[in-house]
Amino acid sequence: MKTCPRCQIELKEQSFGDLRVDMCPTCEGSWWEDEDDELGQVMRLEDPIKALEGSDLAPILVQDKTPGTSLDAPAACPVCSKNMDRYRYLMISEIWLDRCPDHGIWLDDGELSAIVDYFAKSQDMELDPVASARLKEKLREIAARHKPEGGFKAWMGSLVGRILGIE
Numbered sequence: 001m002k003t004c005p006r007c008q009i010e011l012k013e014q015s016f017g018d019l020r021v022d023m024c025p026t027c028e029g030s031w032w033e034d035e036d037d038e039l040g041q042v043m044r045l046e047d048p049i050k051a052l053e054g055s056d057l058a059p060i061l062v063q064d065k066t067p068g069t070s071l072d073a074p075a076a077c078p079v080c081s082k083n084m085d086r087y088r089y090l091m092i093s094e095i096w097l098d099r100c101p102d103h104g105i106w107l108d109d110g111e112l113s114a115i116v117d118y119f120a121k122s123q124d125m126e127l128d129p130v131a132s133a134r135l136k137e138k139l140r141e142i143a144a145r146h147k148p149e150g151g152f153k154a155w156m157g158s159l160v161g162r163i164l165g166i167e
């Protein structure tokens with residue numbers, strides 16, 4: 001069984017098309033096993049919010065439930081119970097998500113709508129200098145850690161491709 005990182009109760013499996021997504025019936029947080037694949041399938045829909053509205057996952061859209069614990073408190077991965085990493089969605093947004101590098105992404109109530117919204121806006125957003133500097137620094141950091149095969153440029157190309165869903 002998978003446990004809600006906020007309420008410590010069992011997550012319930014919900015269906016959305018072919019996807020099975022675990023949701024907490026109390027705080028309406030949701031657990032996505034893979035950012036590119038599972039969550040990506042939803043993000044790449046033409047109108048993810050509309051598609052989710054009629055589904056069993058509709059409760060996760062509106063932030064109307066607060067968990068009994070702070071969202072800034074360390075949250076345990078529903079699968080391995082290790083504390084998840086906090087990270088900024090798309091590296092520069094103000095939306096902080098929780099991720100286990102081995103098992104998936106945790107979205108608190110309403111966060112899916114926030115990232116869908118941000119993603120849509122980011123399509124024609126001009127980066128302000130602070131965000132742009134932060135992004136460059138972050139990318140250099142990641143490149144230094146992974147030492148991409150084929151060099152930095154090729155790696156950037158494939159990363160951009162993945163973000164845009166054209167790979």
Ligand SMILES: [Zn+2]
Binds near residue numbers: 004007008026027
């Ligand atoms: Zn919960």
Ligand SMILES: [Zn+2]
Binds near residue numbers: 077078080
């Ligand atoms: Zn884990």
